Amino acid sequence: MASRPVHFFWILDTSYSMGVNGKIGALNFAIKEALPEMRAVAKDNPAASLMVRALTFSTSARWQQPTSTPVDDFHWQDVQPDGITNLGEALKLVARELEMPPMPERALKPVLALVSDGQPTDDWRSGLRAVDATPWGKRAVRVSIGIGEDVDRAMLKEFLANPELEPFDANSPKQLAAAIRWASTVAVKAASTPVAAAADNKTLGGGYAPYAPPTVTKSDDDDDVW
Numbered sequence: 001m002a003s004r005p006v007h008f009f010w011i012l013d014t015s016y017s018m019g020v021n022g023k024i025g026a027l028n029f030a031i032k033e034a035l036p037e038m039r040a041v042a043k044d045n046p047a048a049s050l051m052v053r054a055l056t057f058s059t060s061a062r063w064q065q066p067t068s069t070p071v072d073d074f075h076w077q078d079v080q081p082d083g084i085t086n087l088g089e090a091l092k093l094v095a096r097e098l099e100m101p102p103m104p105e106r107a108l109k110p111v112l113a114l115v116s117d118g119q120p121t122d123d124w125r126s127g128l129r130a131v132d133a134t135p136w137g138k139r140a141v142r143v144s145i146g147i148g149e150d151v152d153r154a155m156l157k158e159f160l161a162n163p164e165l166e167p168f169d170a171n172s173p174k175q176l177a178a179a180i181r182w183a184s185t186v187a188v189k190a191a192s193t194p195v196a197a198a199a200d201n202k203t204l205g206g207g208y209a210p211y212a213p214p215t216v217t218k219s220d221d222d223d224d225v226w
Contacts, residue, residue: 059083091127
C-alpha cells in the first residue's frame with residue numbers, strides 16, 4: 001500500500017514576551033528534543049509519510065520551513081523573539097496551505113500544533129475562520145500549548161474546535177518540553193493510523209491515549225517557572 005502524507009504544522013509564538021525568563025530557549029530546545037521521537041513514530045507507521053513545516057508569528061508571520069519536508073530531513077533552526085502577537089496572520093497563512101491544492105485530495109489528517117505565551121494582537125478569529133473554511137482544516141488534529149500564566153487560554157481552547165478538549169499548560173521549561181514531545185508524537189499517531197482516521201475527536205489516536213497533557217511536577221532543579 002502506498003503511503004499517504006501526514007502534514008504536521010508547528011504554529012509558534014515568537015513575540016517579544018517569549019524572550020522573558022528563557023521561554024524562547026526552552027521552546028527551541030523542546031522542538032529539537034521532540035524531533036527524534038517524531039521520526040520514531042513515523043518509522044512505526046509506514047503507511048504514513050510524515051511531512052513537517054514550521055510557522056512563527058510575531059509582528060508578522062513567516063514560514064521557517066518554506067516547504068513540507070520529510071521528518072527525517074527536517075532540522076530546527078533556533079528562533080529569536082521580537083514584536084507583537086499576530087496570530088490571525090499566521091492562521092491565514094496556514095489556511096492557504098490547507099486548500100486543495102497545495103494539499104492533495106488523498107492524504108491523512110493534518111496536524112496543527114499551536115504554541116503561545118500571550119494574547120493575540122490582531123483579529124485572530126478571522127484567521128481561525130479561514131482555517132475552518134478549508135476541507136482539511138475542519139478535519140485536522142489540533143493541539144494547543146499555553147506557556148505561562150499570561151496566556152490567553154480561552155483562545156487556545158477555541159482553536160481546538162472541540163469543547164471537550166483542553167489546551168496543555170506549560171509553566172516551566174520541563175513542562176513545555178514534555179507537552180511538545182507528547183503532543184507531537186501522539187498527534188502524529190492520531191493522524192497517521194487507520195484506526196485514528198475514523199476515531200471520534202474526543203480521543204487522540206483512536207485508542208492510543210486520551211487527550212490529556214502529560215503530568216510533570218516541578219523538581220528542585222527546575223528553577224525557571226513562568
